[in-house]
Amino acid sequence: MKVTVxxxxxxxxxxxxxxxxxxxxxxxxxxxxxxGFAEGKAMDLMQTAxxxxxxxxxxxxxxxxxxxxxxxxxVITSGIPRKPGMTREELIGINAGIVKDVTENLVKNxxxxxxxxxxxxxxxxxxxxxxxxxxxxxxxxxxxGALDSARFKYRLAxxxxxxxxxxxxxVIAAHSDTGMLPLLSKATRNGVPVTEFLSTEKQNxxxxxxxxxxxxxxxxxxxxxxxxxxxxVSVMVxxxxxxxxxxxxxxxxxxxxxxxxxxxxxxxxxIGANGVEKIVDITLTEEEKAKFAEAAKAxxxxxxxxxx
Ligand SMILES: NC(=O)C1=CN([C@@H]2O[C@H](COP(=O)(O)OP(=O)(O)OC[C@H]3O[C@@H](n4cnc5c(N)ncnc54)[C@H](O)[C@@H]3O)[C@@H](O)[C@H]2O)C=CC1
Ligand SMILES: O=C([O-])CC(=O)C(=O)O
Numbered sequence: 001m002k003v004t005v006x007x008x009x010x011x012x013x014x015x016x017x018x019x020x021x022x023x024x025x026x027x028x029x030x031x032x033x034x035x036g037f038a039e040g041k042a043m044d045l046m047q048t049a050x051x052x053x054x055x056x057x058x059x060x061x062x063x064x065x066x067x068x069x070x071x072x073x074x075v076i077t078s079g080i081p082r083k084p085g086m087t088r089e090e091l092i093g094i095n096a097g098i099v100k101d102v103t104e105n106l107v108k109n110x111x112x113x114x115x116x117x118x119x120x121x122x123x124x125x126x127x128x129x130x131x132x133x134x135x136x137x138x139x140x141x142x143x144x145g146a147l148d149s150a151r152f153k154y155r156l157a158x159x160x161x162x163x164x165x166x167x168x169x170x171v172i173a174a175h176s177d178t179g180m181l182p183l184l185s186k187a188t189r190n191g192v193p194v195t196e197f198l199s200t201e202k203q204n205x206x207x208x209x210x211x212x213x214x215x216x217x218x219x220x221x222x223x224x225x226x227x228x229x230x231x232x233v234s235v236m237v238x239x240x241x242x243x244x245x246x247x248x249x250x251x252x253x254x255x256x257x258x259x260x261x262x263x264x265x266x267x268x269x270x271i272g273a274n275g276v277e278k279i280v281d282i283t284l285t286e287e288e289k290a291k292f293a294e295a296a297k298a299x300x301x302x303x304x305x306x307x308x
Pocket of ligand 2: 146
């Protein structure tokens with residue numbers, strides 16, 4: 001399995017590192033526009049191979065997409081991250097052009113590739129890849145829900161004073177500060193609804209902290225996060241590489257599912273060798289349905305700023 005990661009910055013390098021450490025891929029190609037940067041990151045990572053015990057070959061290139069030819073999966077992390085005080089949506093002006101250009105180069109060299117979109121505003125960037133790549137819709141997957149769900153579980157474990165391995169939960173809808181929908185009604189501790197253990201105040205704390213998870217880290221770090229984003233992407237790449245058929249919330253093109261069409265939004269899906277094997281239809285409460293529709297409205301407005 002050959003994987004290309006475009007953007008050798010914080011998220012791209014973290015993603016390449018986690019993929020290599022899990023030892024399920026033969027090759028990872030890092031691509032960046034900054035001269036020598038991807039080559040340097042690849043060499044540094046390769047020098048951890050004997051220390052960390054992996055055999056994945058990591059190479060880097062400055063914009064030579066012929067080196068990415070025959071990739072099974074490509075991850076797009078190229079573009080600018082937000083700074084404290086910004087929203088993800090404010091990145092559209094610069095990142096849309098980058099994502100469109102990168103997609104064209106990837107598809108030219110790997111016509112059967114499955115693309116995982118990470119660059120922000122992610123739901124809109126995933127939509128852009130659908131509109132410009134010519135790839136079938138099962139081959140374009142936006143990464144947001146996997147990360148947001150991990151942050152949800154982190155906050156649930158904190159509020160429950162429980163180990164993270166005890167908790168389960170999922171976040172759907174938009175990958176934005178306001179449009180995220182942590183499904184508290186379905187979150188559990190060892191199969192028992194968390195609502196049995198948490199006060200309303202604590203439930204609200206978990207929801208609000210999950211939604212601003214990215215903004216909280218951006219404020220602390222001065223730029224956005226990379227470890228959990230990289231790990232989340234590696235889980236998705238592994239689900240494809242190993243045909244795991246894992247259920248992961250991802251930003252996918254909807255065609256009537258959850259009452260929406262012609263929009264990419266986070267919904268649970270089975271991820272396997274074909275990319276998206278199936279969108280999973282779960283029952284939402286009336287309140288959750290209304291929040292999902294509200295998130296869709298906001299993402300649709302941002303999508304309206306795209307020029308194809
Ligand atoms: N979907 C999600 O859950 C997450 C999304 N992000 C997004 O991922 C993106 C990357 O974030 P970081 O890695 O922190 O940024 P970064 O600045 O560390 O890395 C971005 C890299 O992209 C490269 N780049 C820019 N234009 C390029 C092009 N045309 N071709 C190839 N490479 C190009 C830059 O040289 C840089 O090395 C941002 O848009 C950020 O908002 C970050 C975390 C989570
Ligand atoms: O917060 C950001 O801008 C980056 C991101 O999407 C995240 O970490 O969730």
